[in-house]
Amino acid sequence: MLANGEIGRVSMKASFLFVQVFFCLCVLFSCSKKLDLSQKVLYQRVKAEIKGFDPIHASDSYSAREVSKVYEGLFEYHYLKRPYTLAPNLADGMPHIADDGLTYTFKIRRGVYFHDNPCFENGQGRELTAEDFVYSIMRLADPKNSSPGWWVLDEKIKGLNEWRDLQKTAEMSDYNLSIEGLKALDKYTLQFILKRPFPQFLYSLAMQFTSVVPKEAVKKYKSEFINNPVGTGAYMTETFNALSNKIVYVANPKFREKFYPTEGSEGDEERGLLKAAGKRVPFIKKIVTYIMPEHSPAWLSFLKGEVDELEIPKDNFDQAIAPDKSVTNNLSQKGVEVEVENALDVTYFAFNHTNPLLQNLNLRRAMSLAINRDKLNELFYHGLGIKAQTPIPPGIKGYDESYKNKYTAYNIQEAKSLLEQAGYKDGKGLPEIAYDTISTTVYRQIAEFFVKEMAQIGVKVKPNFNTWPQLLKKIKTRQTQIHAISWVADYPDAENFLQLLYGPNSAPGANGSNFNDSIFNQKFSHVSLMQDSSERTKLYVQLAQEVAEKVPWILGVHRTNFRLKHGWIKNYKGTEFKHGIEQYWDIDLDKKKELIAKF
């Protein structure tokens, strides 16, 4: 029985391999694209098919990046500043926030026009008004659109949820009803009233979901609006066909006067990132985006200079990056440069604090000290991760580079003595501890690593391997003892990481470790309501360090991503927020001709 299945599988595999090879070859030959060297054209690769050009449906990062070339929101992330900082985009300056922290009043930038499009009178794009934002946000809330991005405003704005509920039963959604918390006070003034203070609200206005769309286009194109983007952005689509593997954008000829930032963060000046300061964007006239799901063709296209920048495919990592973390000789001869991006995340092994055994602080500290994080980093993250000292990753206010957590060091002796203080000398009397993780190769290896490290101090650990939904279910029902997991920022605010330890957020909430410390809870609920300020950052730093020393988790690393780019791309800075960054890039055509000739 099984034998039959096996033979079938083998031959299927073989034929699959054949198809793959054939397909790769086809893609390879069809990929011999002609490079346009007469003007500044950017060639990009996107890893997945995108879900069209409707901001409220662009829930994956690939779609979001494409959408953000055409559409804009009130805010964007400052292109150069780190930690990540919000900068007004379509908003004219930062909003006025009332003392109660509930009312946000925005001025809308004047003289912003939508792209020229047949949906407007005479085909001329009209001026953007505050009403357009009201409409776009109602569209996001409209249950008939079932947007996957609704969560960003759910239960945030006064009256919006009620309006949404009302439309669920209505035959046609009524956009004329007025909503208390969402109003255009005049042509250029927009006001939000929140249900309760939520200083992180501004981040949701930098997400693609809250981008502004003109109602004329939605009305004209209806369900085809997703294929006919009309925005205010620096680029507009020249050709977009959902079935094609190529998207072509051209610079928006009527783009407002927008300028390259004049200030950056440390080191930007030296790297030449401020040479374009104050110049009008965009610099690049045309963008060609190839949809290439397969890694190998993307890699080969990059090597031929047919794609200008690329996330390093995992399989090609060693071909691209030398052991000293610079690009390999092969690539550096071609002028390829590497850009390091710190992922806004943290990997950790969470203790379940509802388990009485793991409430033992000395035990937790001992286990944390037994992990050799250098080795963890070397074995599983190419040695490129940053060892986490607190939950807050670099790139976010609240990260303190100078701080070293004494319980994230590797110190077996100290670990053993703490274990003794915990009442389990050399692990005697300590029951076997369950370790839950998912059953992929890397997570299995990490589990083996964890078991080995714990065995050094006599702590016995038994790994359980789960599917991802199984693991989530176990965490939500508090059935784990230790589980391996990571958190990726929803928005670049330390609050998003510290809330993972806030008692009232315990499982099924985001606090899967069910850590519940009254002092931390109290301090966190205070700081989470503060608006961004240096005082708040100071409190974040302090709070993160205090809690990290209570070892609620065994901290792992903050991961890093590497991107490669060719030498002719200028003003390139790695970022986790890639929305609309192409408008700041430039191409050195002479250099490109010179380098391409060498390929």
Place this chain on the structure above:
Amino acid sequence: MIEAIMKKESALNKMNEKTYLIERSKSLYQDAFERLLKDKAAVAAAVVVFFYSVIAILSSMGIIAADWNTEVGPSYSPPSASFWLGTDIFGRDVFTKIIHGTQVAMSVGLFTSLIAIPVGVILGAISGYYGGLVDELIVWFYTTISSIPSIMLIISISLIMGKGLVAVYVALGTTSWVSLCRLIRGEVMKHKNRDYVQAAQALGGSKLRQLFKHILPNVTHIVIINASLQFQIAIKSEVILSFLGIGVQSQPSWGTMIDDAKLELVGRGVWWQLVGATIAMFIIVLAFNILGDALRDALDPKLKGKN
């Protein structure tokens, strides 16, 4: 000179007589054994199987490869005099892991056969002998099981039972009895109308006696052939399951080693885990296949006298 020739001849005659005598009295199994011994490939295969079994037993007793989990050198050091097959991600000796993997593989083969063979034989015999409703029920049962893709069945069983070696035994054991059951059923149906069974019946032998005392011994060769093939299928399946991450946990298996190699091979060029585990598996699977074929040649009455 002539004397010498005569001596030789008489010796030859004696030998012939001896052979003749033995040939007349030897049983099916004796005969098969002798035929097997003549087949050099089969002998080699049997030696390999024996060798693997010894390794597996020694390893399970903790005499060899007990220290597979200790770090003996740096991560990913290539094969050398001190590490014959290099080291893995944690600096453990790959050769020792392969030895320990042999224990896992052989135990899976053994326990799977121990589950599958009794189930297959008993159900097949009952179904073939009694016929009627019982037969229909059993046929319905095994057709149902065989209509479910076995890999899906195995995955769901190991998900229900929780992962681990025992789940692998049960999952493979409960899915691999069908072909044996079918064969036995057919064979029993054929035998139950034979003269010797009818004679047993005429003498007043009960149905169970007819079945187990008379028919079953006459179909045992099928079981033996099947067992050796079953064994290698179980070994392969274990490797596949472990590769997919639903097999053996927290101890080395050839499957998890190949799974590791998936990440090591391309980026780092670490080929020794893959090669070591694959060759270890290849040899035993090949040996069982050769042995299975030779057993069939030796035991199947229909093939007798063909070589």
